[in-house]
Amino acid sequence: MNAPQPPAKKAPSHRAEGPVTLEQVAELAGVSPSTVSRILNGTAAVSQIKKDAVQAAIQALGFRPNPVARGLAGGRTLSVGVVTQIISSPFYGEALLGIERELERAGYVPMFVSGNWHEDGERKAIATLLSRRVDGVIVLAGRMADAELARISDTLPVVVVGRQLSGPQLFSFGFDNREGGRLATQHLIDQGHRRIAFIAGDLLHDDAVERQKGYFEALAAAGIPQDPDLIVQSDYTEAGGLQSVSRLLERNTHFTALFASNDQMAIGACLGLHRCNLRVPDDVSLVGFDDLVLARYAMPPLTTVRQSVYEIGTEAAKAMLDMLRGNAPQAALPGPELVVRESTRRLPR
Amino acid sequence: MNAPQPPAKKAPSHRAEGPVTLEQVAELAGVSPSTVSRILNGTAAVSQIKKDAVQAAIQALGFRPNPVARGLAGGRTLSVGVVTQIISSPFYGEALLGIERELERAGYVPMFVSGNWHEDGERKAIATLLSRRVDGVIVLAGRMADAELARISDTLPVVVVGRQLSGPQLFSFGFDNREGGRLATQHLIDQGHRRIAFIAGDLLHDDAVERQKGYFEALAAAGIPQDPDLIVQSDYTEAGGLQSVSRLLERNTHFTALFASNDQMAIGACLGLHRCNLRVPDDVSLVGFDDLVLARYAMPPLTTVRQSVYEIGTEAAKAMLDMLRGNAPQAALPGPELVVRESTRRLPR
DNA sequence: TTGTAGGCGTTATCAA
């Protein structure tokens, strides 16, 4: 055979290797590719007979649709982007777990990208996500401008956790951080404390601001004046908590209780106090916020404000799935709840 | 104009909205799409003049190649899959951070998928990753069969951390867990302890086995017989550590030191001891393993074996990037190092 | 209800 070959239509021989394509399924089922597609996506009514044949073929071949091709074809990629601040934090870890689990049940895969605590990082993260054709974006807190987020929701469903805002396909829900802050402070006040120090988070972030508001609110309700000397601003890290205690102590301000606005800082503060021979709770009562795993295993176990971070993740994911399916999104989060453990005690008179 | 129109080639008008395509760049630069592609990928030599023109066009249009399309076209997706056991653990958190940071520098994005501690989960995770057309896969420990991993490396570069194995495009490196376990135990022995309890991890995982080997090794070297009553097996979680202490105590076996084979279990054990009025280190010296952030902030700060988890991440990512570029992968990990803090002390005679 | 014919944005193969 030396004659010039016609451009032989690549024989669809038994391609044992490599993924099975939709076309092969169609062939085996004796229908057209579009029919297979329609069955896969429920895009149109298909006769039961063909439906069965196709299902059988899918089983037989072990066909799994190629998300990349779907993404290109304008279809969905079955992936949703998630913007975190930093993936290594125990807080985000729990939230991401919730997101992953919930998304998985629907066949979606999360793509996590860190914003590294600054606006530009978040913007870049979102750009990355968009270029990857994610079907939607979940933003965990962050400080990007509301308008910017809203604009993105022209194109994609967006779920924002920890902020209240609105946009075309934008759903936001949050935890009542103010009330949580109030609860923590109130608990300390109830225990007889009046000199209550406070370690704030980065006030560029909404949740940090809210927690501080709660602190102020409880103080005000009890008629305790705010004392700037009792307040330091930090960054939600253990190291930040440790350093905050030093700063507080340098001021020579007396305090009998300390409310660190997240658990990580509380843990750091605990070490800081220990270094200065201050005992928790004997010398200083300590309250955290979040109720991460580490709070339960801190020594002493940390009194804190419970917010189910895992559930924040699952709820965010559920809301996203709702939107993706064209349903109205919703999210129900339990309210803040004080968990009293062993790091606080009544102030002896 | 009523004459039948020729299938008007969709006017590439100023498409202000949506991402710019390679084709638009080509048009603006006055070259063919292939040329642009070649410049982008360095696939072939291109005249400097066109190169400049294309670069200018890219700048002007703000063009960013579409990874999805690249993926479909058989090119690369610029994403690498990462299989973890559970994303929420502080251990994986640090490793993932390292991976993310390193990959980002090269324009790659990680896709994290959890195996949830069982083989089937890992298999599924990898399948997901493959169907997403990741360019490579990084496997953090896990228990999938070596052969299976090797087979995957026929198709893709694979980096396996924490196990020694080989395959076509397979690179593995690990931390010396045995030596780490030995160091920890030796430290306790040096402090005069001879009744040293041990909390093992899941022995289906290599690293857990190795750490235990190290424990045995140190014991043997010191002529201390192994006592099954001093050993419990657990699961690397805080809750597991807590429960292990109960089990240990129920046996009424005397011990003056405890080596928990990871920090999380050590933290849990610490609480368990506290619950039984056993003080660390006064009554029991405690050593952990990993040196996670939580070890530094434990109370008392935990003596542990340092392995730079973050670096494990960066090294794994670097090795992957090497393979992706066709270079020989390599990874250099610092050896285990004992970090003595305040949870251990010399046994008073 | 079903099939045909593009098209999604790139890369890869072939000619030129």
Add this chain to the structure above:
DNA sequence: TTGATAACGCCTACAA
């Protein structure tokens, strides 16, 4: 060195 022209695997009008 360059440019057509096919894939890549799927979705979606449009037509039947």
